[in-house]
Amino acid sequence: MFQFFQQISEKKWNYVASFVADSLAILILILTTYLTYAGQTAWWYILAFVSGIVTWTVYEYVFHRWIFHGSTPLALGHGKHHDDADRLLSMPFATGPAIYLVMFFLLRFLIGDGLAAVFTTAYAISYLYYGFLHHSSHFMEIDLKLWKKMRAHHLLHHKFPDRNFGFTTSFWDRVFGTHYAIARVKRSAVAARSTTPQPTA
Ligand SMILES: [Zn+2]
Ligand SMILES: [Zn+2]
Numbered sequence: 001m002f003q004f005f006q007q008i009s010e011k012k013w014n015y016v017a018s019f020v021a022d023s024l025a026i027l028i029l030i031l032t033t034y035l036t037y038a039g040q041t042a043w044w045y046i047l048a049f050v051s052g053i054v055t056w057t058v059y060e061y062v063f064h065r066w067i068f069h070g071s072t073p074l075a076l077g078h079g080k081h082h083d084d085a086d087r088l089l090s091m092p093f094a095t096g097p098a099i100y101l102v103m104f105f106l107l108r109f110l111i112g113d114g115l116a117a118v119f120t121t122a123y124a125i126s127y128l129y130y131g132f133l134h135h136s137s138h139f140m141e142i143d144l145k146l147w148k149k150m151r152a153h154h155l156l157h158h159k160f161p162d163r164n165f166g167f168t169t170s171f172w173d174r175v176f177g178t179h180y181a182i183a184r185v186k187r188s189a190v191a192a193r194s195t196t197p198q199p200t201a
Contacts, residue, residue, distance in 0.1 A: 017093035036113035052122025061172035
């Protein structure tokens, strides 16, 4: 069974399908939010949306650090991305929608349909946002300072796999002491140069 999932995760169609499935799931979640609105104040919706984003960033860090880089079967697939970043690898395309479905149905008992839908929408948008950013960091060039900073942060993770587990934010890397900044790399390169005898003309 695991082998079957692994085979799917290496297919190009699965890579594309995961973006399509996540986008469709987000549309359904937005519609659910609209249809289940029960008159709560906007602040509750904003709080639920922000909580969904924050939860995603925690998930991103924890999953990447302790599952993808831990002693788990999923570490094997992630290792392939580290070995060859040009390969299009993705979790089976239904993974995202399955997570959103479980999340929504668990949360609706705690905070009601509307807020559960908002929270899950924010989480799903963050997931898709991450997917696009990760793809672009390996295959595209975007002339945006923030994007370049994010890409540098991630490419350093490829160089130093025990650093920079976060992608959409470096916040949790800073909290857990795994942050490795591009400035530090530049500083050590300068230091290495200054201690190395320079050729004279
Ligand atoms: Zn990568
Ligand atoms: Zn990694």
